[in-house]
Amino acid sequence: MGEKMTCEPSNNVTRLLREAAAGDSSAAGELLPLVYEELRGMARRQLARGPAGNTLQPTALVHEAYLSLVKGGDPGWNGRGHFFGAAAKAMRHILIDQARRKQAVKHGAGLVRTELDHADLPVALNVPDMLALDEALKELEAADERQARVVMLRFFAGLTAEETAEAMGVSLATINRDWRFARSFLHARLRGFDLGEEGAR
Amino acid sequence: MSAAMIRRASEIFQRAVELPGPSRAAFIRSQCGDDAALLALVRQLLSADAGSDGGPLDAPLFRGSRGEECPTRLGNYELVRVIGEGGMAVVYEARQESPRRTVAIKVLRAGVFSHELLRRFEHEAHILGQLQHPGIAHIYESGVAEIADAPGLVRRQPYYVMELIRGRPLNVYADDLSLSMKDRLELVARVCDAVQYAHQRGVIHRDLKPANILVAEPESVVTASDTSHEHAVPKVLDFGVARITGGELTTPTMNTEAGRLIGTLAYMSPEQIGGGNESADTRSDVYSLGVILYELLSGRQPHDVSGLPLHEAVRCIQEEEPPRLGGLSRGLRGEIETIVARAMEKDRERRYPSAMELASDIRRFLRGEAISAKADSALYVLRKNARRHRALLSAAGGAVLGLAVFAAYAWQQATRFETLSHEERAARLAALSEAQKAQVLSDFLSSVFELAAPDPGRGHNLTLTDMLDEATHRLDAGALSGHEDVEAGVRTTLAVTYDSLELMEAVVGHMKWLVAYNARTRGEQSEEYFRAVKKLAQAHSEAGRPGVGVELYSRALHIARRVFGEDSEEVTRTLDSLANSEMRMGRAEQALPIALEAVERMNRALGPEAHPTAFVTYNLAAVYRALGRLSEAEECYDRALPVFDRLAPGTITTTRARWGYARDVLRLTGRAEQAEAHLRDTIETATLTLGPEHAETIAAERALALVLLDLGRRDEAARLLSDALAACRGVRRWVLLAEGGVVRDYAELMLAAGEGERAIAQAAVTLDRLETLHGRLHERSLLMMEFTAGVLFRCGKVEQAQSMLADLASRAEQVYGPDDRRTQRWKQGVAGLLPR
Incomplete structure (x- = not known):
């Protein structure tokens, strides 16, 4: 996996994660663009390759990005927490961006470039849902930041409950409680829109 | 929507979901007052909570x-x-x-x-x-x-x-068609046939439950014209899948998905719960079949664990006897309830040894013939009840998972028992009811396991043994003083866990306490005292003091004769253990008559085809082998192995006996080719049932390496050992038990081949892994260090060996004190390495 990649960026990220874990907030700030670029780059590379159906899930993308960026060593749970926090933000950004672009096309709002850079990631949510989710998430962020972070890590970074608990340094019980409420809240807010087909169950 | 309103809704929501459905509405109304918007939001939230499974957020x-x-x-x-x-x-x-x-x-x-x-x-x-x-x-x-x-x-x-398969789960099918008891029994017998078929091929299901058994709808059955359920075909799904996914996927999810776990727990055998999937054998599937049968006949599960906290559910399944079927319905009295009870015995030795035998008894019952299972004797029932508090002990070999389950639950507990003052604690303990004691135990373990929880202020790399040692330390310092019965439970768990890690000195410490405790509370003529003495004997024996073991086993034997009677299985088993201790003393002559007596008694009590008989016969083989009487040893193996293969293929004991036979009989009597074939077969089965990195699979590979050396195939032997070593190292968990032996064999082989550097490098890696796992001061680390120093010495690196031994001696001084014979030996430097 990406073995030819130079050591430079990975060392960089590992260093930033360690600094961020040690409380250096500027390191955390520098992290986001690096992770963002890596995720977009990976998405671009995969979309350049295969037909739809063979694509990597966005959540798997995040894990792959982790493997390729942080191969310099284990940054510890706190460092991992910072990484996945940044990755979740980057992923949310990419997907919202993509949804806005699609919406713009639909509404005929000008020409949109169709270069590979702008090819779409295969997301399960439709455009209105994605935008509604973003709005609902902003509401939740204003009300309870921790609950919103749980959603970010679980939904956008694809972490399991255990991984989320570890990344945030809180107990599993807390994560499960937060998730239960946040999920219900977001679903309730999403129901105002056309949800389309429900999941199979 | 305002942030404040969302926060308020969140508070109400969190509390409402804890309430049973009917009382929620009133609670919400009382909380929301006349704030209609808030009320609407909370209702929306609760309806989303109830109905949103599979919604857009559930599959990220x-x-x-x-x-x-x-x-x-x-x-x-x-x-x-x-x-x-x-x-x-x-x-x-x-x-x-x-x-x-x-x-x-x-x-x-x-x-x-x-x-x-x-x-x-x-x-x-x-x-x-x-x-x-x-x-x-x-x-x-x-x-x-x-x-x-x-x-x-x-x-x-x-x-x-x-x-x-288009079909309905077994229980749904039976209820939908209102099947008679006879039809239900026939269905289960057919499921048994399928399970038996797989068992004969070395595949254990490990997750049998009604949801995994679909009964095909008549139209999709081959002969579509026949809609009678007489031809209904139950199909078992997901055979062996629990093992493939179980190793690494189920354990981590255990914490979060307690609810789902509990759903599966209800069908899981006590040994699986205690020891995890690895300790399951064919009889674990028989247990699950028993539970399925119980549920199909009575309409309820034997252990109602729904809604129980995890540790309670575990305890319930391991300790509580389910209500007898006959007590639930008069129609289920008699033989059918005996069949179900036999299949669901907590002690797997007492279950039907195979799914086939369960099916046979069901069919005998259906034909009105006499069944093979016997109802429990009154004495046995008495003893079984007395056993309740020792359930964890009986799940020998795998309490680690039990501890993990406790810990997972304990993490969720808000109570911080440890933060209370001593007086507060004592007062609280005194006020506890029997049912609350389990909670105290959880809290105690939680205080220990918090060490391992992510905490920014602490290092994250605590080992399992660190936690166990910490728990031991706290107990010794009186953390649970004033509540001895709880302490006894904790110490029992710790002893079993240390035992499964083969850290016998620590087992000795806890068992000494438990022996004294049981003598005090139950008296010296009690089953509890007997068990504790026996366990202490075993611990001493395995810790390298078989003399003490012999003495204690003799005492245990004396008690067993008085408590259980001369002809009891306990007496026989204690004789067997006593013989083993004599063997460890190197006194095969003394062991022989005892081992012979054990075999003779087992034969008399259970017949030659029973698993326990095969087990003591196999032990007798070891005695003969030590005496050099190989043809008698072979006879013993010839009697024991077929029974093992039939009743418990691929289990730990069977694997051990099979490689022992190949190594000690076939190889030593000049039948190396036969030994090779036998070992390859053993390894193949064990890899499948126990896993490639299991200690016994690895041990079989070591035996094969030895055989290959005999056959002059040195390169193959070296490759085999190096693969085995890689398998050990692929395991990132605490299981390192096999690695020490393999690395020793491998290093010897390399030394003999003049490749000392390789020997040194591999020994050093294992030493490093042991130190990471157990710590630098642990006995296992110290012994590996001694071995490594020996390898260095034999490669001519005398100075390095000397300095490693100096380091070793100073560590030993910390651990064992300056006067200990190990400290003394290592202090001598390389001179102490000479044969002693």
């Missing part, structure tokens, strides 16, 4: 799982729709071109990190594909789809293609 961004975004192809299959989805896998209905048929494809959601899992999947899926039985959903094909996502990025997605 996973496009493959729903609707239009569903991938359309996988290899040669056209995916039609999703028919099931769980945390572990997605199941699709799919069409195959040639042969033209509709199939089910289960795609595992493998984590990105688990290459080990993929390897195991490929190996096992191949075996599962060979199961062909009308009662087992056939696996047509399996594989790992390699999907290139981007240059250098390959995603590997394991999948099975299997027979698509």
Whole structure:
């Protein structure tokens, strides 16, 4: 996996994660663009390759990005927490961006470039849902930041409950409680829109 | 919507979901007052909570799982729709071109990190594909789809293609068709047939439950014209899958998905709960079949664990006797209740030894013939009740999982018992009811396990032994003083756990306490005291003091004769243990008459075909072998091995006996080729049932290496050992028991081949791993260090060996004190390495 990649960026990220874990907030700030670029780059590379159906899930993308960026060593749970926090933000950004672009096309709002850079990631949510989710998430962020972070890590970074608990340094019980409420809240807010087909169950 | 309103709604929501349904409405109204908007929001939230499973947020961004975004192809299959989805896998209905048929494809959601899992999947899926039985959903094909996502990025997605069964779960089917008791029994007997078929091929299901047994709807059965349930075909799904996914996927999810776990727990045998999937054998499946039968006949599960906290559910299944069937319904009295009780015995030695025998008894009952199972004697029932508080002890070999379960639950507890002052604690303990004591135990363990919880202020690399040692330390310092029965429970758990890690000195410490405790509370003529003395004897014996072991076993024997009677199984088993201790003393002559007596008694009590008889016979073989009486040893093996192979194929004991036979009989009597074939067969089965990195699988490989050396195939032996070493090191968990032995064999081989550097390098890696696992001061680390120093010395690196021994001596001084003979020996430097 990406073995030819130079050591430079990975060392960089590992260093930033360690600094961020040690409380250096500027390191955390520098992290986001690096992770963002890596995720977009990976998405671009995969979309350049295969037909739809063979694509990597966005959540798997995040894990792959982790493997390729942080191969310099284990940054510890706190460092991992910072990484996945940044990755979740980057992923949310990419997907919202993509949804806005699609919406713009639909509404005929000008020409949109169709270069590979702008090819779409295969997301399960439709455009209105994605935008509604973003709005609902902003509401939740204003009300309870921790609950919103749980959603970010679980939904956008694809972490399991255990991984989320570890990344945030809180107990599993807390994560499960937060998730239960946040999920219900977001679903309730999403129901105002056309949800389309429900999941199979 | 204002942030304040969301926060308020969150508070109300969190409390409301804890309430039972009917009382929620009133609670919400009382909380919301006349704030209509808030009331509407909370109602919306609760309805979303109840109905949102499978909604957009539940399968995070996973496009493959729903609707239009569903991938359309996988290899040669056209995916039609999703028919099931769980945390572990997605199941699709799919069409195959040639042969033209509709199939089910289960795609595992493998984590990105688990290459080990993929390897195991490929190996096992191949075996599962060979199961062909009308009662087992056939696996047509399996594989790992390699999907290139981007240059250098390959995603590997394991999948099975299997027979698509349109049917209803066993219990639903039986209830929908209002089947009679006779029909229900016949259905279960057919399930037993399928399970037996798989067992004979070395495949254990490990997760039998009604949801995994579908009864095909009549129209999809081959002869569609016959709609009678007499021809209903129950099909067992997911054979062996629990093992493939279980190793690395189920354990981590245990914490969060306690609810789901509890659903599965109800069908799990006590030994599986205590020791995890690895300790399951064919009899664990028999237990699950018993539970299924119980439920089908009575309409309820034997242990009602729904709604219980995890540790309570575990305790309930391990300790509580379920209500007798006959007590639930008069129609279920008599032989049928004996059959079910026998299948569900907590002690697997007492269960039906195979699914076939369970099926035979069911069919005998249906034909009105006498069944083979016997109702428990009154004495046994008495003893069984007395056993309740020792359930963890009986789950020997795997309390680690038990501890993990406790810990998982304990983490969720808000109470911080440890933060109370001593007086507060004592007062609280005194006020506790029997039922609350388990809680105290949880709290105590929670205080210990908090050390391992993510905490920014602390290092994250605490080992299991650190935690156990910490718990021991706190107990010794009186953390639970004033509540001895709880302490006894904790110490029992710790002793079992240390035992499974083969850290016998620590076992001795706890067992001494328990012996004294039981003498005080139960008296010296009690079953509890007897068990504790016996366990202490074993611990001393295995800690290298077999003399003490012999003495204590003799005492235990004396008690067993008085408490259980001269002809009891306890007396026989204690004789067997006593003989083992004599063997450890190197006194095979003394051991022989005792071992002979044990075999003779077992034969008399249970007959030659019983597992316990085979077990003591196998022990007798070791005595003969030590006396050099190989033909008698072989006779013993000839009697024991077929019984093992039939009743418990691929289990730990069977594997051990099989490699012992090859190494000690076949090899020593000049039949090396035969030994090789026998060992290869043993290794193949053990790899399947125990796993490639299990200590006994590895031990069989060591025996094979020895045989290969005899045959002059040195390179093959070296390769085998180096592969075995790699298997040990592939395991990232605490299981390192096998590695020490392999690395010793390997290093010896390398030394003999003049490749000292390799020997040194491998010994150093294992030393490092042991130190990481157990700490630098641990006995196992120290012994490995001594070995490494010896290797250095034998390679001529005298100075390095000297300085390592100096370090070793100073560590030993800390641990054992300056006067200990080990400290003394290592202080002598390389001189102490000479044969002693």
